Amino acid sequence: xxxxxxxxxxxxxxxxxxxxxxxxxxxxxxxxxxxxxxxxxxxxxxxxxxxxxxxxxxxxxxxxxxxxxxxxxxxxxxxxxxxxxxxxxxxxxxxxxxxxxxxxxxxxxxxxxxxxxxxxxxxxxxxxxxxxxxxxxxxxxxxxxxxxxxxxxxxxxxxxxxxxxxxxxxxxxxxxxxxxxxxxxxxxxxxxxxxxxxxxxxxxxxxxxxxxxxxxxxxxxxxxxxxxxxxxxxxxxxxxxxxxxxxxxxxxxxxxxxxxxxxxxxxxxxxxxxxxxxxxxxxxxxxxxxxxxxxxxxxxxxxxxxxxxxxxxxxxxxxxxxxxxxxxxxxxxxxxxxxxxxxxxxxxxxxxxxxxxxxxxxxxxxxxxxxxxxxxxxxxxxxxxxxxxxxxxxxxxxxxxxxxxxxxxxxxxxxxxxxxxxxxxxxx
Amino acid sequence: xxxxxxxxxxxxxxxxxxxxxxxxxxxxxxxxxxxxxxxxxxxxxxxxxxxxxxxxxxxxxxxxxxxxxxxxxxxxxxxxxxxxxxxxxxxxxxxxxxxxxxxxxxxxxxxxxxxxxxxxxxxxxxxxxxxxxxxxxxxxxxxxxxxxxxxxxxxxxxxxxxxxxxxxxxxxxxxxxxxxxxxxxxxxxxxxxxxxxxxxxxxxxxxxxxxxxxxxxxxxxxxxxxxxxxxxxxxxxxxxxxxxxxxxxxxxxxxxxxxxxxxxxxxxxxxxxxxxxxxxxxxxxxxxxxxxxxxxxxxxxxxxxxxxxxxxxxxxxxxxxxxxxxx
Numbered sequence: 001x002x003x004x005x006x007x008x009x010x011x012x013x014x015x016x017x018x019x020x021x022x023x024x025x026x027x028x029x030x031x032x033x034x035x036x037x038x039x040x041x042x043x044x045x046x047x048x049x050x051x052x053x054x055x056x057x058x059x060x061x062x063x064x065x066x067x068x069x070x071x072x073x074x075x076x077x078x079x080x081x082x083x084x085x086x087x088x089x090x091x092x093x094x095x096x097x098x099x100x101x102x103x104x105x106x107x108x109x110x111x112x113x114x115x116x117x118x119x120x121x122x123x124x125x126x127x128x129x130x131x132x133x134x135x136x137x138x139x140x141x142x143x144x145x146x147x148x149x150x151x152x153x154x155x156x157x158x159x160x161x162x163x164x165x166x167x168x169x170x171x172x173x174x175x176x177x178x179x180x181x182x183x184x185x186x187x188x189x190x191x192x193x194x195x196x197x198x199x200x201x202x203x204x205x206x207x208x209x210x211x212x213x214x215x216x217x218x219x220x221x222x223x224x225x226x227x228x229x230x231x232x233x234x235x236x237x238x239x240x241x242x243x244x245x246x247x248x249x250x251x252x253x254x255x256x257x258x259x260x261x262x263x264x265x266x267x268x269x270x271x272x273x274x275x276x277x278x279x280x281x282x283x284x285x286x287x288x289x290x291x292x293x294x295x296x297x298x299x300x301x302x303x304x305x306x307x308x309x310x311x312x313x314x315x316x317x318x319x320x321x322x323x324x325x326x327x328x329x330x331x332x333x334x335x336x337x338x339x340x341x342x343x344x345x346x347x348x349x350x351x352x353x354x355x356x357x358x359x360x361x362x363x364x365x366x367x368x369x370x371x372x373x374x375x376x377x378x379x380x381x382x383x384x385x386x387x388x389x390x391x392x393x394x395x396x397x398x399x400x401x402x403x404x405x406x407x408x409x410x411x412x413x414x415x416x417x418x419x420x421x422x423x424x425x426x427x428x
Numbered sequence: 429x430x431x432x433x434x435x436x437x438x439x440x441x442x443x444x445x446x447x448x449x450x451x452x453x454x455x456x457x458x459x460x461x462x463x464x465x466x467x468x469x470x471x472x473x474x475x476x477x478x479x480x481x482x483x484x485x486x487x488x489x490x491x492x493x494x495x496x497x498x499x500x501x502x503x504x505x506x507x508x509x510x511x512x513x514x515x516x517x518x519x520x521x522x523x524x525x526x527x528x529x530x531x532x533x534x535x536x537x538x539x540x541x542x543x544x545x546x547x548x549x550x551x552x553x554x555x556x557x558x559x560x561x562x563x564x565x566x567x568x569x570x571x572x573x574x575x576x577x578x579x580x581x582x583x584x585x586x587x588x589x590x591x592x593x594x595x596x597x598x599x600x601x602x603x604x605x606x607x608x609x610x611x612x613x614x615x616x617x618x619x620x621x622x623x624x625x626x627x628x629x630x631x632x633x634x635x636x637x638x639x640x641x642x643x644x645x646x647x648x649x650x651x652x653x654x655x656x657x658x659x660x661x662x663x664x665x666x667x668x669x670x671x672x673x674x675x676x677x678x679x680x681x682x683x684x685x686x687x688x689x690x691x692x693x694x695x696x697x698x699x700x701x702x703x704x705x706x707x708x709x710x711x712x713x714x715x716x717x718x719x720x721x722x723x724x725x726x727x728x729x730x731x732x733x734x735x736x737x738x739x740x741x742x743x744x745x746x747x748x749x750x751x752x753x754x755x
Contacts, residue, residue, distance in 0.1 A: 426704045
């Protein structure tokens with residue numbers, strides 16, 4: 001569900017040097033603009049930087065997230081920090097890398113610039129979310145104490161958003177400050193973990209499904225069983241995000257992941273995973289770095305994320321295909337939230353409002369290639385790039401949506417238990 | 429007297445020489461004694477404490493304190509109904525039994541991989557250090573060049589270099605394809621995602637830590653002792669075995685420790701070059717427990733076990749092979 005992007009400015013230089021010649025650069029820019037303003041800059045080496053951060057955290061994480069005894073049993077209600085939005089015209093946003101439209105040549109985020117000009121609010125935008133787990137691990141102590149974590153807006157995936165809301169770590173949003181929020185697509189409007197979307201707003205969404213290298217798997221992949229084809233032995237990579245991989249496996253067993261399932265269904269799916277890890281059918285279980293394996297050819301078939309494949313094809317030639325398995329794929333989203341300790345809630349809401357303007361949303365979607373949650377954005381994109389507006393990864397068709405399910409939320413006990421079991425199954 | 433006994437005697441002389449104070453540094457030991465008579469012990473002591481205190485405070489803040497927090501955390505329990513990552517202080521020693529029972533294979537594997545990597549580093553690194561320090565004596569430029577080459581990898585991120593190896597050894601990469609064309613590798617086999625790849629990665633990444641201390645030590649090797657060995661009809665191997673190697677033990681000891689200790693706790697190599705079946709190292713487990721499962725007590729207990737195990741292994745090793753200079 002989460003994507004671990006790393007900053008390409010630091011990584012791509014090592015293995016994928018870009019053209020240095022100014023003339024070549026100009027050509028590249030031209031070709032990109034010509035093919036539909038998809039200025040994609042995704043990292044191919046993602047995961048590497050994440051590892052560094054994780055190791056740093058592991059090294060200094062001793063007891064870091066252990067809550068004081070008081071907070072352990074009763075989630076003592078936190079109170080929101082005083083909002084100084086009116087006096088301090090600034091807002092701090094933490095997001096994943098390459099999750100906002102970026103202009104290479106100008107070195108700026110066009111939609112963000114527009115917002116700053118329009119509202120007079122200065123945005124400090126940081127791409128410091130590398131994985132839901134590590135972000136939570138890093139800030140849990142401060143979040144639990146209601147302290148300021150240095151961000152007014154955080155962007156986290158459904159299940160993590162559910163956890164934060166459950167724990168009372170985020171503030172309630174004021175819809176009066178964001179009239180555009182009514183543009184949220186109907187299927188995102190009511191989620192079980194945040195009834196009425198009081199604490200969160202969808203940023204972008206995506207599908208988890210199967211992807212493969214077209215040249216090596218010409219027949220494509222239709223079911224999870226196709227992944228276990230002996231011809232693909234040692235060339236299959238699956239995601240280390242528990243809900244994605246296990247979710248797809250459970251759906252292959254005929255389980256409705258949005259409904260009533262429990263330990264038995266989970267264990268059966270996990271056994272399947274263990275079996276194929278033990279046999280060597282699965283080469284590795286990993287996060288965002290699966291993209292590198294697709295590029296290097298180490299992986300020919302993967303469980304992966306929809307937007308990534310579009311990006312890969314764009315950057316490396318049209319070599320891969322993505323589909324939801326016949327048994328179904330998962331539908332997820334990343335959500336904007338304001339932590340309890342944040343001091344610029346109103347400014348944050350003003351920013352949310354800006355991004356729920358359909359025209360702005362279309363601009364972002366054209367760059368990130370993930371599902372746009374804003375009503376009317378498709379019509380806006382039809383004006384600028386009719387071809388891209390037909391892309392089911394950005395504006396999913398009913399046929400696509402009918403094959404996708406949203407994972408139900410986990411109870412605190414399940415959250416701990418399943419994570420532990422999954423990590424053990426993948427050898428950690 | 430045979431050549432053998434002669435050389436042994438020589439080696440004893442060499443060792444005695446190494447142990448006795450050298451004009452430059454060792455002399456201080458004697459001077460201290462004389463100073464103690466002329467200068468009041470108290471004042472010297474105070475000045476000494478003053479100079480040492482920044483280091484002591486540093487250790488207290490950044491080592492002792494975290495170790496105690498780690499120890500405390502490792503004994504926490506999860507109260508009933510607590511949410512993810514919430515724990516209460518307690519004295520639950522059972523945590524240790526649980527993680528030890530669950531992860532002893534990963535623990536042993538880490539030490540095994542680290543040991544292999546250390547031995548490989550020594551075998552590869554010693555000749556390198558010898559070449560630079562002894563053979564190229566007097567060729568300042570070449571020595572400098574080789575030293576820079578040795579340190580150069582540090583200019584790039586450790587993770588990135590490991591990642592680069594993964595690309596180089598990829599299934600459809602040049603190396604594997606060539607080996608397969610030459611029938612040196614079976615068709616379905618890979619170089620990455622194997623334990624060989626993990627140990628090779630560890631060896632590669634920690635090699636400079638082995639070479640540098642040995643180089644620093646061999647630099648001070650008195651070449652007259654080697655000549656004396658030849659004069660006494662010892663062949664090259666005997667001279668090395670009885671003179672050079674024993675005298676370089678402090679460097680070897682430092683190098684092996686600098687390689688073995690971080691290698692046993694490393695998780696980057698196993699995560700990037702390993703698989704999910706039989707290459708998991710204990711560092712990966714600790715990372716996943718801290719960052720993903722949010723089982724802080726379990727992670728802390730494992731870290732503590734790792735620390736104590738390394739301490740025991742290193743103490744035994746130093747007791748056995750240590751020289752007076754180091755211990």
